[in-house]
């Protein structure tokens with residue numbers, strides 16, 4: 001099996017979804033006025049964080065003018081401002097801000113990824129696009145598995161995408177557990193490996209944070225629980 005670094009490199013060349021390839025490149029060409037002097041990434045965005053992470057954070061997909069611009073998950077947008085501030089507050093990130101690759105941000109024991117690695121129009125990938133991207137996440141999780149002990153899933157889309165993948169290595173109950181903020185499920189391994197604790201958290205989108213549905217304290221509480229479950233507390 002190749003390394004996580006190989007996977008991260010290879011995914012950036014993927015062009016399997018025609019609609020998403022067209023959209024990510026169109027956004028990168030037209031740009032938002034505030035970023036008109038910047039060169040957008042405009043490609044699939046690989047996961048971010050150490051290859052021996054004990055915690056996984058799984059979102060939805062890169063934001064058009066966030067990660068699709070900067071090339072790093074949750075970097076350069078409002079969602080990332082909430083997520084990284086919370087991660088820093090609980091000791092999972094070296095700083096509370098994420099503006100660009102090379103800004104000094106380091107993650108501690110945590111890897112952030114997404115089930116769809118290209119920015120989709122209106123933040124809504126199709127089922128077919130989600131399924132196209134599945135193999136990237138399957139390989140990423142297989143490479144993380146030796147150290148992975150807990151996963152925080154941001155939002156119902158990530159929940160629906162990830163649980164079937166987890167089911168290949170851990171036992172996911174039937175009927176499948178329902179997504180909710182603060183829910184926790186401990187999954188036994190299918191082999192004699194360690195279990196995995198899965199946590200639900202509302203997505204850190206502006207739709208949730210601007211309305212107060214999700215507060216910084218709520219994110220920090222879930223991250224702290226995941227950190228404890230992973231043995232990093």
Ligand code: SF4
Nearest residue numbers: 014016017044118133
């Ligand atoms: S969404 Fe995934 S499968 Fe589709 S083009 Fe992007 S990286 Fe490839």
